[in-house]
Amino acid sequence: MARAGQRGGAAEQTGHGAAVVEVRVPDGAWLVRGTDGRLTAFGFNSEGVLRWTERRAGFPEWDGPELLPVPRLSHLTVAQGANGYAHLVGRRLAETEDAPLPIDVVHAVQYQTGRALGTFRGLGQWHTKSRQNALKFGVPVVVVDDGGTVHILVRNAGKGLVLRREGKTGKWEGWKDLKGSKLHDRPAAVATSAGTVEVLAPGEAPAGYWVRDKPHGAFERRPDIPLSVLPGSVRGLETSPGRATFYWTDPANGGLVAHRPGSWLIPMGGAPAEDSLTVLRATVDGEDCAVFAYRDADGRVMAAKCGSEEEQNGLWWAPTGLTALGSPCLAVDGAGRVTLGAFGADGRPRISRRNDEPGMVMGPALAI
Numbered sequence: 372m373a374r375a376g377q378r379g380g381a382a383e384q385t386g387h388g389a390a391v392v393e394v395r396v397p398d399g400a401w402l403v404r405g406t407d408g409r410l411t412a413f414g415f416n417s418e419g420v421l422r423w424t425e426r427r428a429g430f431p432e433w434d435g436p437e438l439l440p441v442p443r444l445s446h447l448t449v450a451q452g453a454n455g456y457a458h459l460v461g462r463r464l465a466e467t468e469d470a471p472l473p474i475d476v477v478h479a480v481q482y483q484t485g486r487a488l489g490t491f492r493g494l495g496q497w498h499t500k501s502r503q504n505a506l507k508f509g510v511p512v513v514v515v516d517d518g519g520t521v522h523i524l525v526r527n528a529g530k531g532l533v534l535r536r537e538g539k540t541g542k543w544e545g546w547k548d549l550k551g552s553k554l555h556d557r558p559a560a561v562a563t564s565a566g567t568v569e570v571l572a573p574g575e576a577p578a579g580y581w582v583r584d585k586p587h588g589a590f591e592r593r594p595d596i597p598l599s600v601l602p603g604s605v606r607g608l609e610t611s612p613g614r615a616t617f618y619w620t621d622p623a624n625g626g627l628v629a630h631r632p633g634s635w636l637i638p639m640g641g642a643p644a645e646d647s648l649t650v651l652r653a654t655v656d657g658e659d660c661a662v663f664a665y666r667d668a669d670g671r672v673m674a675a676k677c678g679s680e681e682e683q684n685g686l687w688w689a690p691t692g693l694t695a696l697g698s699p700c701l702a703v704d705g706a707g708r709v710t711l712g713a714f715g716a717d718g719r720p721r722i723s724r725r726n727d728e729p730g731m732v733m734g735p736a737l738a739i
Contacts, residue, residue: 394421394718396697397447397459398557399513402712402720405484406455408705412712412720412739413459415447420459423720423739424485428705433722433739434485441477441491452515453564457481460513460523461491472496474508476523476535497525497533497546504528514560516568518586524549524570526556532572532579539587549590551579555602557646565613569632573600573619580632596632599623603646610652610661610679618650618663627663629682637682641675644668651701652679653709656729662709664701670694672713674731691733693721 394414401413408428412435414421419442423435446462461477472495479491498505509526516522522536531551538544551572558572558579566586572579577595584591601620610616616631620643627639627648643665651662655676663686664674672693675686693699695713704710709725711733721736 393417394714395447396714397449398510398698399449400451400457400700400702401449402700402702402710402722403449403451403457404455404702404704405457405481407484409484410702410704410710410722411457411481411484412722413447413449413457414714414718414720415444415461417444418442419444420447420488422488425705429708431722431737433737435739439488441479444477445474446510448511448513450513450515450521452519452521452562453517454519456515456519458513458515458521459488459491460511462508462510463493471502472499473502473505476511476525478521478523494523494535494543495546497527497548501528509556512557512560514562514568514570516562516586517564517566520586522560522562522568524558524560526554526558526572530554530574532558532570532581534590547590549579549581550592552576554579555600557603557605559605559607559617559619561607561609561615561617563609563613563615567613569607569615571596571605571607571617571632573598573602573605593632596630598630598636601646604643604648606648606650608650608652608661614680616661616680616682618648620646620648627665631680639663639682639686641665641673641686641688642667643673644670647695647698649699649701651703651709653701653703654707655709655725655731662701662731664691664699664711666695666697666699666713670696672699672711674711674733676731687730689731691723691731693723693733693736695721 393416409425412423419440421436426432443464444461476494477491480489507528532549554574568583570581577597581590604620629637647666699713723733723736
C-alpha cells in the first residue's frame with residue numbers, strides 16, 4: 372500500500388493522472404501491452420481495480436486512474452496470454468464475517484485496451500466444509516497457456532497445491548488436487564510456446580514440480596527438487612522454445628539464483644527485497660535476452676539483462692533511477708522498448724522506457 376512520507380528518487384516528468392490515496396500493487400504482469408500496442412497498468416484498493424491506460428502506443432499521455440468496482444480484494448494477480456487478453460484474478464473476502472465462504476477467488480478479463488472489463492466471476496475455493504481451513508486458502512497464481520486456457524493455482528490449508536482451469540468448451544472445470552505438502556504460498560508457473568505448462572512450488576521440504584504436456588491434459592508430478600527458496604520469491608520464464616527457467620532469492624545469502632530443471636543452480640547476484648523480482652524475455656540490442664528488475668531494501672529499483680539462458684556469464688545490476696513500493700513490473704511497449712513500471716509512494720505508477728544506449732539504461736520516469 373502506498374504510504375505518505377516515502378518519496379521516489381527518480382527524475383520525473385509529470386503525466387495527467389491524479390494522486391491515489393490508497394493503492395496496492397498486484398502480483399504478476401500488472402503492466403501489460405494490448406493487441407493495439409497500448410500499455411495498461413493495474414493496481415487495486417478496497418473498492419476495486421484501478422486502471423491507467425496509455426492514450427497512444429509508445430507516447431507519454433495516459434488516462435486514469437479509473438476505478439473498476441470489485442470490493443474486498445485482499446490480493447490481485449494479473450496474467451496475459453499470447454492473444455493479448457489480460458486476466459485479473461482476485462482473492463476476495465466475504466462481505467460479512469459470518470459468511471459461509473469467508474474467502475473466494477474471482478476472475479475477469481480485459482479483452483481490449485481501455486474497453487470495459489468483463490464481469491468478475493466467482494470461482495469459489497477448495498475448502499467448502501471447514502471455515503477454519505477456508506480462511507487459510509492462499510494467494511492465486513495465474514498462468515495462461517498458448518491456447519488461451521486460464522489456470523489458477525493456489526496453496527490450500529494443508530499446504531498442498533490445488534488447480535482450477537477453463538475446460539475445452541470455455542466452462543470452468545472443478546477444483547483439482549495436485550497434492551504436495553509443506554509448500555510455500557505463491558508457486559511459479561510458466562506456459563511455453565510448445566504448449567506445455569510447468570509449475571515449481573518450493574516449500575519446507577524439496578520443491579514440488581509438475582508438468583502438463585498437452586492442452587487440457589493432466590498435470591504430472593515429476594521428481595521433487597531439493598531447493599532452498601525464500602518464500603514467495605520464485606518466478607518463471609520461458610527462456611528458449613519449450614523450456615522454462617526459474618529464478619528465486621536464496622535465503623542463505625539474499626542473492627538471486629537461476630535454475631532449469633535437470634541442470635545446475637546458477638548464482639546471479641543482486642539483493643532483492645522480499646518477493647520483488649520481475650522477469651521478462653525481450654530483444655535488447657538485437658539479442659534475445661532475459662531482463663530482470665527488483666526493488667532493493669532501500670526501495671530502489673535495480674535492473675540487469677543477459678543473453679537468454681546465459682546467466683552463467685554474469686549480470687551487472689544497475690540502478691534505474693526509480694524507487695518503488697511493492698514489486699516493479701517489466702513489459703515491452705508498442706515501439707518495442709523494454710518498459711519498467713513501479714508504484715510510487717503517492718499511489719501513482721511511474722513508467723520508464725529503455726534508452727537507445729547499449730545495455731539497460733532507462734530513461735526519465737513518467738508519473739502517470
